[in-house]
Amino acid sequence: MPTFLSGGTGTPKLLRGLDSVFDPTETTIVANTGDDVELGGLLVCPDLDTVLYERAGELDRGTWWGRDGDTASTHDELRRLSDRLDVGSEPRYLDDTAQVEGREIARWRRFSAIGEFMHIGDLDRAVHVLRTSLIDDGERLTTVTIRLADAFDVTVDVLPMSDDPVASIIHTPAGLQHFQAFWVANRGKPAVDAVDFRGGEEASATPEVLDAIRNRPVIIGPSNPVTSIGPMLELDGFEDALAETTVVAVSPFIEDQVFSGPAAKLMAAVGYSPSTAGVAAAYPFADAFVLDEADSTDLDRPVIRTDTSISTGEDAERVLQASKRALEGV
Amino acid sequence: MPTFLSGGTGTPKLLRGLDSVFDPTETTIVANTGDDVELGGLLVCPDLDTVLYERAGELDRGTWWGRDGDTASTHDELRRLSDRLDVGSEPRYLDDTAQVEGREIARWRRFSAIGEFMHIGDLDRAVHVLRTSLIDDGERLTTVTIRLADAFDVTVDVLPMSDDPVASIIHTPAGLQHFQAFWVANRGKPAVDAVDFRGGEEASATPEVLDAIRNRPVIIGPSNPVTSIGPMLELDGFEDALAETTVVAVSPFIEDQVFSGPAAKLMAAVGYSPSTAGVAAAYPFADAFVLDEADSTDLDRPVIRTDTSISTGEDAERVLQASKRALEGV
Numbered sequence: 001m002p003t004f005l006s007g008g009t010g011t012p013k014l015l016r017g018l019d020s021v022f023d024p025t026e027t028t029i030v031a032n033t034g035d036d037v038e039l040g041g042l043l044v045c046p047d048l049d050t051v052l053y054e055r056a057g058e059l060d061r062g063t064w065w066g067r068d069g070d071t072a073s074t075h076d077e078l079r080r081l082s083d084r085l086d087v088g089s090e091p092r093y094l095d096d097t098a099q100v101e102g103r104e105i106a107r108w109r110r111f112s113a114i115g116e117f118m119h120i121g122d123l124d125r126a127v128h129v130l131r132t133s134l135i136d137d138g139e140r141l142t143t144v145t146i147r148l149a150d151a152f153d154v155t156v157d158v159l160p161m162s163d164d165p166v167a168s169i170i171h172t173p174a175g176l177q178h179f180q181a182f183w184v185a186n187r188g189k190p191a192v193d194a195v196d197f198r199g200g201e202e203a204s205a206t207p208e209v210l211d212a213i214r215n216r217p218v219i220i221g222p223s224n225p226v227t228s229i230g231p232m233l234e235l236d237g238f239e240d241a242l243a244e245t246t247v248v249a250v251s252p253f254i255e256d257q258v259f260s261g262p263a264a265k266l267m268a269a270v271g272y273s274p275s276t277a278g279v280a281a282a283y284p285f286a287d288a289f290v291l292d293e294a295d296s297t298d299l300d301r302p303v304i305r306t307d308t309s310i311s312t313g314e315d316a317e318r319v320l321q322a323s324k325r326a327l328e329g330v
Numbered sequence: 331m332p333t334f335l336s337g338g339t340g341t342p343k344l345l346r347g348l349d350s351v352f353d354p355t356e357t358t359i360v361a362n363t364g365d366d367v368e369l370g371g372l373l374v375c376p377d378l379d380t381v382l383y384e385r386a387g388e389l390d391r392g393t394w395w396g397r398d399g400d401t402a403s404t405h406d407e408l409r410r411l412s413d414r415l416d417v418g419s420e421p422r423y424l425d426d427t428a429q430v431e432g433r434e435i436a437r438w439r440r441f442s443a444i445g446e447f448m449h450i451g452d453l454d455r456a457v458h459v460l461r462t463s464l465i466d467d468g469e470r471l472t473t474v475t476i477r478l479a480d481a482f483d484v485t486v487d488v489l490p491m492s493d494d495p496v497a498s499i500i501h502t503p504a505g506l507q508h509f510q511a512f513w514v515a516n517r518g519k520p521a522v523d524a525v526d527f528r529g530g531e532e533a534s535a536t537p538e539v540l541d542a543i544r545n546r547p548v549i550i551g552p553s554n555p556v557t558s559i560g561p562m563l564e565l566d567g568f569e570d571a572l573a574e575t576t577v578v579a580v581s582p583f584i585e586d587q588v589f590s591g592p593a594a595k596l597m598a599a600v601g602y603s604p605s606t607a608g609v610a611a612a613y614p615f616a617d618a619f620v621l622d623e624a625d626s627t628d629l630d631r632p633v634i635r636t637d638t639s640i641s642t643g644e645d646a647e648r649v650l651q652a653s654k655r656a657l658e659g660v
Contacts, residue, residue, distance in 0.1 A: 126407035
């Protein structure tokens with residue numbers, strides 16, 4: 001019966017153990033959409049799709065994104081032709097005018113498909129094509145997601161955090177980079193001066209998301225607090241709703257060692273200690289934490305400790321059981 | 331050294347024999363773009379692509395469209411998901427407002443990708459994705475086509491008839507249908523009351539096309555005079571340029587029997603006899619004709635007769651040799 005807040009890697013890994021710890025038909029997963037892009041006209045929602053595919057048993061668990069066994073004929077041919085045309089495969093983030101004209105869904109997250117810097121599988125692309133056309137047809141991302149989850153026989157409720165565009169923009173010494181340009185094309189290497197969530201102030205959490213937070217205890221998986229959970233906290237009413245419900249957070253750190261991803265660098269850039277202590281500071285609404293047994297951080301809120309490394313389904317179950325105990329203890 | 335005017339089937343079949351009759355490096359092919367569509371945001375140019383793939387040795391010669399050996403993972407998955415979402419796979423021609431907002435390239439030829447009524451192969455899709463993004467980037471369809479032809483090592487010059495949108499709209503008792511809805515989704519079955527080429531009056535032939543017509547003799551292959559060649563004749567200056575150059579046309583009929591496609595029905599709808607005589611009436615600028623040896627139509631212009639059925643490369647060469655003799659005789 002919990003509601004999970006999820007980015008694209010840490011929490012999806014945790015969700016792998018869901019079915020043996022919680023009733024999936026009573027579980028909601030709210031996915032970050034702050035790193036979504038419009039790529040050559042297709043709305044690509046990496047975190048939402050990782051959750052969707054994980055729950056459908058279709059996720060490529062080698063990469064933790066994309067569809068298991070997918071081909072990439074279109075993408076590979078697009079790269080081959082782009083090479084032949086000598087147009088490169090760097091991200092082509094469109095100019096300011098292009099970012100705000102045309103579709104509302106494109107705002108500040110619009111890339112050209114020339115060179116297609118992100119790897120898009122053939123089956124994966126079908127999801128982006130259908131989703132985009134349904135939204136162009138007037139549907140909300142929320143209802144499109146619910147319909148897609150049904151099509152994949154997914155039993156949990158999967159919800160995007162918002163129907164409005166929010167773009168995670170990374171400020172680097174070399175200039176602004178959309179999160180996907182920073183992470184996918186530049187492999188998270190540039191120094192980070194700051195992070196902003198463009199569109200976040202005008203974006204709203206959906207009624208479905210606020211209901212799922214208010215009426216159920218919330219588990220924040222070992223996601224990146226800045227670019228996975230941060231965009232959600234920008235949404236009007238989101239943090240207030242968390243303050244009013246029971247929240248348990250799994251630290252993505254062991255003290256100051258991060259399990260994976262760009263969390264440490266991003267946290268330092270936004271003024272938090274890159275550590276479990278920093279996560280606790282970033283989550284003032286959290287009522288309890290799940291920390292690794294090797295993490296002796298002294299927090300001002302209840303803590304359950306377990307081995308929080310997650311490589312297998314059993315690992316995921318163990319961390320979920322600890323999260324459940326933490327919820328029960330609050 | 332000739333310039334060919336080409337639709338999507340008859341003339342591409344003829345082009346198969348090109349290399350042994352004319353010097354391909356001195357040949358230009360002008361392709362119809364009147365049946366192009368914007369499908370889910372991708373600009374799809376069926377006739378142009380058939381010519382491009384034929385010349386690249388990549389055409390599927392079973393269907394005479396699409397790429398040889400292509401897969402359709404994205405398309406098939408899009409259809410599967412559309413079935414699961416119960417959204418159907420009928421053509422979804424967007425409303426009048428959507429037809430004229432946004433990209434100029436979309437005008438009156440914009441379809442949703444929900445259900446994706448046209449079959450788009452994975453490799454083929456890469457061409458549409460790249461072409462569309464290059465045009466969004468400010469390039470002309472003409473230069474994009476030239477670059478794509480280079481990428482495919484094509485030695486002839488392939489040119490779209492225009493950089494401007496022209497939409498072939500079929501008037502049926504059940505209402506207006508874009509040509510692709512009429513032909514692909516409805517298999518050419520509806521009765522046809524009239525045909526119009528929306529956007530044709532404002533569209534221009536490109537300087538490249540007018541040069542290719544004015545400076546070289548023109549061969550019109552056995553294409554459909556209404557929806558393959560008709561859109562070209564709508565373009566400002568196109569028919570005048572044809573009147574000033576040497577033009578040979580291959581009839582797609584044997585007297586009143588058409589080889590294939592919807593030419594007969596369409597010609598009747600626009601007021602021409604569905605026959606070789608009707609083709610001659612539709613092409614007042616033609617200086618000579620190539621007719622089948624079984625076609626005894628009496629025309630007011632010179633005629634070369636041969637077996638005009640084209641199933642093999644040898645057939646194509648024979649008809650091209652006859653076209654060459656016709657050009658030489660003018």
